[in-house]
Amino acid sequence: MSQASVLMWFRRDLRASDNAALNAALRSGSGVHCVFVFDRRTLASLPPDDKRLAFIHAALAELQQTLRDAGGELLWRDGDPVHEIPALARELGCSGVYANRDYEPYARQRDAEVATQLAANLGQLQLYKDTVIFEQEQLLTGQGKPYTVYTPYMKRWRQSFHPALATEASTALRGALATPAALRPLPTLAELGFGEASLAGLRVQTGRSGALVLLDDFHRRIAHYKTLRDFPAVKGVSYLSAHLRFGTLSVREAVRAALAEPSEGAECWLNELIWREFYQQLLWHFPAVTRESFKPEYRELPFPNDAALFEAWCQGRTGYPLVDAAMRQLNHSGYMHNRLRMIAASFLVKDLLVDWRWGEAYFAQKLLDFDLAANNGGWQWAASTGCDAQPYFRIFNPVTQSEKFDAKGQFIRRYVPELAALDDKAIHAPWLAKALPAGFVLGRDYPAPIVDHAAQRAAALQLFART
DNA sequence: TTTTGAGTTGTTCGA
DNA sequence: GTCGAACAACTCAAA
Numbered sequence: 001m002s003q004a005s006v007l008m009w010f011r012r013d014l015r016a017s018d019n020a021a022l023n024a025a026l027r028s029g030s031g032v033h034c035v036f037v038f039d040r041r042t043l044a045s046l047p048p049d050d051k052r053l054a055f056i057h058a059a060l061a062e063l064q065q066t067l068r069d070a071g072g073e074l075l076w077r078d079g080d081p082v083h084e085i086p087a088l089a090r091e092l093g094c095s096g097v098y099a100n101r102d103y104e105p106y107a108r109q110r111d112a113e114v115a116t117q118l119a120a121n122l123g124q125l126q127l128y129k130d131t132v133i134f135e136q137e138q139l140l141t142g143q144g145k146p147y148t149v150y151t152p153y154m155k156r157w158r159q160s161f162h163p164a165l166a167t168e169a170s171t172a173l174r175g176a177l178a179t180p181a182a183l184r185p186l187p188t189l190a191e192l193g194f195g196e197a198s199l200a201g202l203r204v205q206t207g208r209s210g211a212l213v214l215l216d217d218f219h220r221r222i223a224h225y226k227t228l229r230d231f232p233a234v235k236g237v238s239y240l241s242a243h244l245r246f247g248t249l250s251v252r253e254a255v256r257a258a259l260a261e262p263s264e265g266a267e268c269w270l271n272e273l274i275w276r277e278f279y280q281q282l283l284w285h286f287p288a289v290t291r292e293s294f295k296p297e298y299r300e301l302p303f304p305n306d307a308a309l310f311e312a313w314c315q316g317r318t319g320y321p322l323v324d325a326a327m328r329q330l331n332h333s334g335y336m337h338n339r340l341r342m343i344a345a346s347f348l349v350k351d352l353l354v355d356w357r358w359g360e361a362y363f364a365q366k367l368l369d370f371d372l373a374a375n376n377g378g379w380q381w382a383a384s385t386g387c388d389a390q391p392y393f394r395i396f397n398p399v400t401q402s403e404k405f406d407a408k409g410q411f412i413r414r415y416v417p418e419l420a421a422l423d424d425k426a427i428h429a430p431w432l433a434k435a436l437p438a439g440f441v442l443g444r445d446y447p448a449p450i451v452d453h454a455a456q457r458a459a460a461l462q463l464f465a466r467t
Numbered sequence: 468t469t470t471t472g473a474g475t476t477g478t479t480c481g482a
Numbered sequence: 483g484t485c486g487a488a489c490a491a492c493t494c495a496a497a
């Protein structure tokens with residue numbers, strides 16, 4: 001075997017197949033070392049029971065096994081990648097470092113620092129497009145500017161797409177991986193300072209194998225995606241978000257699934273994948289959205305920011321059953337159905353008059369599938385501060401939404417069991433019910449609504465009008 | 468340069 | 483209960 005080697009640095013692409021950077025590394029003709037860095041700068045901000053680290057850990061365990069089966073190894077480091085990656089590259093005598101591009105501000109800064117460190121020594125940091133179909137300046141308007149409206153972006157995306165862009169990127173691992181000096185097991189979660197039991201409550205299957213199981217399952221349901229996706233009590237969505245986030249599923253596989261068998265559902269799901277890329281490119285071109293409203297006129301909105309109301313929202317104790325069910329689902333499982341994310345977000349901003357960034361931060365802390373671009377885009381959309389603000393159109397009525405999307409209260413009953421005995425009508429708004437079950441006292445067994453929707457709606461309109 | 472058509476996901480009100 | 487119109491005005495993107 002040749003002495004020359006390169007380093008493949010895994011980040012949010014935790015799979016050994018259909019991986020652009022890995023593919024390029026394998027084709028370089030040098031032995032490929034693989035590494036993952038537990039980034040202390042990121043881990044420091046996570047609670048000890050963080051579900052994402054458990055998800056990552058499970059994915060890494062599978063990845064390590066896959067690489068070992070092919071005669072290689074997944075190396076790991078625990079520290080600051082800006083130090084660890086150049087040090088490891090030097091130690092292994094690598095002539096280059098391969099990784100897939102990450103469009104978040106922190107990642108851009110980190111990669112720029114790593115690139116500088118490497119340049120001073122040996123090799124180069126080579127970044128590849130892997131997490132999206134189109135990146136950076138690939139899709140611009142006729143004026144050469146980034147798109148800020150979804151529909152024209154989506155049309156352009158579809159016009160520019162061709163199947164080669166979603167073709168699998170794969171070269172055989174066997175024989176191309178560098179032979180490891182030794183096999184070193186991954187650190188346990190406990191050794192990393194995290195709780196071992198943090199996967200409890202996590203219902204989504206983990207790792208590359210979990211991604212494939214979910215994808216296979218969704219294949220059979222995708223035709224019904226459009227009609228079922230809005231009902232949280234129904235199995236209508238893909239449940240692939242966390243896998244797309246951590247790269248246990250590639251976006252190309254997702255797009256291929258959307259195009260495999262044309263249907264209204266598949267078409268609709270492709271639009272969601274395009275939304276994902278829309279927000280990715282928005283973050284790339286406008287990184288300031290992480291700190292402030294996209295729309296300048298909404299940067300100084302005087303939100304009252306009542307801490308007690310915010311706390312009630314976090315705990316799922318607002319007295320609005322579907323909002324509370326949604327928040328309890330999030331707190332319990334690290335997941336929230338897409339329809340509920342809109343309802344919960346609209347409620348926090350338009351009913352409780354709390355700054356959308358508080359909600360964004362809370363979701364960022366709790367969501368297993370948390371993605372900065374998508375979360376920020378979703379919150380700014382719900383708050384009407386984003387790139388297609390329509391405040392007059394976008395104040396959800398939490399009761400109407402509940403009656404529409406959880407008509408029989410199945411979802412509410414699952415997550416707010418104290419309301420289980422209420423009938424299908426009363427369960428959406430217990431305070432309006434003519435008669436409640438015997439022994440049930442509103443305000444004791446379940447909170448009375450903490451705000452009046454009609455009044456808060458008017459207040460929100462005023463708040464947004466005063467700009 | 469000017470014009471034109473359009474803009475994820477809703478709600479409310481009145482007939 | 484159902485249905486259509488109003489909700490405001492503006493900016494974006496393309497012709």
